[in-house]
Structure formats: structure tokens, C-alpha cells
Amino acid sequence: MREFTIEPLGTHETDRLRAIRLRALAEAPDAFGSSYAKDAAHPKEKWAERLSNPDSVWFVAVGEGQDAGLVCGLEERPGHVHLLSMWVAPEARGTGLAGRLVDEVVAWARARQAQEIGLWAVDANAAARALYARKGFVPSGKVMALPSNPALMESHYVLSLVFRTARSEDVPAIVELLLDDAIAAARTGEYGEAHQAAFEAIDADPNNELIVAELKGEVVGTMQLTYITGISRHGATRLQVEAVRIAAHLRGQGWGRKMMEWAHAMGRARGCAVVQLTSDKRREDAHRFYRSLGYAQSHEGFKLQLD
Numbered sequence: 001m002r003e004f005t006i007e008p009l010g011t012h013e014t015d016r017l018r019a020i021r022l023r024a025l026a027e028a029p030d031a032f033g034s035s036y037a038k039d040a041a042h043p044k045e046k047w048a049e050r051l052s053n054p055d056s057v058w059f060v061a062v063g064e065g066q067d068a069g070l071v072c073g074l075e076e077r078p079g080h081v082h083l084l085s086m087w088v089a090p091e092a093r094g095t096g097l098a099g100r101l102v103d104e105v106v107a108w109a110r111a112r113q114a115q116e117i118g119l120w121a122v123d124a125n126a127a128a129r130a131l132y133a134r135k136g137f138v139p140s141g142k143v144m145a146l147p148s149n150p151a152l153m154e155s156h157y158v159l160s161l162v163f164r165t166a167r168s169e170d171v172p173a174i175v176e177l178l179l180d181d182a183i184a185a186a187r188t189g190e191y192g193e194a195h196q197a198a199f200e201a202i203d204a205d206p207n208n209e210l211i212v213a214e215l216k217g218e219v220v221g222t223m224q225l226t227y228i229t230g231i232s233r234h235g236a237t238r239l240q241v242e243a244v245r246i247a248a249h250l251r252g253q254g255w256g257r258k259m260m261e262w263a264h265a266m267g268r269a270r271g272c273a274v275v276q277l278t279s280d281k282r283r284e285d286a287h288r289f290y291r292s293l294g295y296a297q298s299h300e301g302f303k304l305q306l307d
Contacts, residue, residue, distance in 0.1 A: 002063045004097050006104055009058040014047040017058060020067045024087035031087065031122060033147040033154075059104045061088070061097050068092040073105040079115040081105070086119070086128070098128075102135050110161055113216070115258075117159045120144075122152055132157050138269040163262045166210040166222070171199045173219035174212065177245040183280055184243075209266075213246070213259055220247040221259055227270050239267035239275040260293055 009017055018039075025036040051058065053074070061069030068089040074082045083105050088098045109117050119137065121128045142156035166174060175191040178184050189195075202208045202224070213221030226240040241263055246255050267275050278301045279286045287297070 002092065002095065004061045004063040004068060004092065004095065004100075006059050006061050006069075006100060009051060009060055011048070011051045014044055014051060016060070016067065017051060018042075018047050020060060020070050020087075021085065023089070024070060024085070027090065028087060030146070030149055030152055031125060031128070032085070033120070035148045038148075057105075057108050058085075059101060061092065061101060063092060069097050069101055071101040071105055073108050073117075075109075075112060075114060079113075081109040081112070081114045081117045083117055083119040098131050099135065102131070106135075106159070106161075115160070115162050117161065119157050120154045121157060122146055122154045124152060129155075129157075132159075133269075135159065138265045140265055141268055158262075158265060160262050162213050162215060163211055163221075163259060164214060166199070166203075166212045168196070168199060168203075170212050170219050171195055174210070174222045177219070177222050177247060178243065180248060181245065183282060184245075211259075211263070213255065215250075218247075220250055221245060221255060223259060223263060225263060225266060227267075227272065233273055236273035237271055239263070239270070239272040241275060241277040244277075256289060257293065 022036060022040055025032055025034065025039055029036065050056070050072075055075040057073045059069075059071050059073075060067050069092060070085055070087050071083065072085040074084060076082050083102065086098070086101065088101070106117060117137075118140070119132065121132060123129070123143075137157035137159045140156045140158045143153055144156075146152040146154050172191045175188060175195050178188040179190075199210060202210045207227040209225040211223050211225060212219045223244040224242040226242065227237055228240055229235065229237045241260070244256065244259065246259070264275060277290070277295070279290065291297070
């Protein structure tokens, strides 16, 4: 099996970038928003501009002295990286190289403390969509026609570098977030074995996910996502959102909205038809927040203590 190395392109390697990019456009014209004719017409200055952008990086995969893969990471705005120009040569497919190229961009984005990575993938490209799903990308809900071929549709996918599935060692921090709330504190209790046992049960359930938001190594948010399949709504699956919390020092900065929008994306990825939640009647600020996201106060909630 051929072995490949991955290396970033230097600012002087304009001819090399042009050669592999044009090869990619010629080999897979329906995978890109641009076209061979358009990029071939670019002057050398345009290629140099791409390589000299301090907010981007180009990685090339090399095997047996030949360039066999390409990907670009571009920080379009602070915290938001766009993965683009992804391509692996036919002779290198099936080797895991595509995943390694994605990993390089993810590592680069993390080093820049980016919050998320977005990309567009053509709907007909099942292999690409499967790769991105394995890497944790979820559909954002945005769809558009491919600029180079409007007969094809492409969808937008996002990988969060802030929100992730909780780990066992996160549980004490999650409990602290829940305790920092007058309403929830009494029913949560100080961290103990019961919380750890609850985490183990959640973690073992494929229809339950405990999520945390992590910034600079600190857990600063949490929520629980539960996927419920029912007979109503023609057998649809619902996403239930519970125990949404953001650390006090980050409230009012948009993190709650980001976390909920990410939860919605997770629901879409699981094929959910609707998202639902309950909120204590005393949380008037939370009610305004959920209404601002488009939630309708359509039901009355009831609870009965069983112990």
C-alpha cells in the first residue's frame, strides 16, 4: 500500500497549488463550486494571493513523490473556519487519506481556537457525506445549488469545536453548572455517586446524549438531548432538550443561542421532525429566549412526584 505524507504549502508554491487544483477540477468537476476553465484563467497573482492569506492554510498529500490530495482551511471570520477544495486523487482513494486531510484542518482550526468548521458537500456525493458524518459534521439545514452546476444541490455541514459529548470526568463540572441556579440547586444536590451513576446510564443509551460546551479546557455549558420515537406524527422522532445551562460569566454573549442551534443541527442529523423542551414557569427570561428561537408555547406541562 502506498504511504502518504501531508504537508502545508509554502507561500512560494503557487505552481504546485495550481497544478493540483486544476487536476482536481478536471477529475471531479461536479465536486466543486468553481470550474477548471475559471481557475485555469486565474493569473499567477491570484494563486499567490491564496497562499499568502494569513487566515488560510493549504495541505497537500504526497505519495511516492506525487501530489495526491488537497484541502484548504480558511478562517472566514473570527472563530469560523471553512473547509474547502477537498480532493483525493483516484489512485489514493480508499487509503484513509481523505480523513487525514480533514483531521489536518481540524487541528489547524483548534490551534487558532476556532469555534466551528463548516463545509459544503454535493448531495449526490455519498462518499464525501459519509466521510464528514464519521468526522462529526452535522447538517446545518442550509442548501443551495452548486454554482458550477446548478442542476446539482449541495448541503452545508458544521463541526463544532466547542460542543461535544460529555465524558465521565466532566460530571462534577456539569453538576456545578446545575447548582449555580436557584431553581435547580435544591433538586440537583452536591456531586456524588448518584450523579456518576446517572452519567453511566445516559452514556450507555444510544438515544440519550449529555453535551458540554468547552472553552479553553473549561466546561462552560451543558444540556441533555434525548431522541424519542413515537407512533404519533407518522412515527416521527422528537428531540427533547433538557437541563440547558451556560456559565454565569458567559451569559448574554450568545452562547445559549449557539448551543441551541447546535442541538437543532444534531436533531436534523438524527432525522427528528420536531424539537421540544419544558421550562419552569418562573424562568421568564428563558421563555423569552426560547420564543426568540422560534419556539411556540403550545402545551401545558404537568409533573407528578413519584417518591
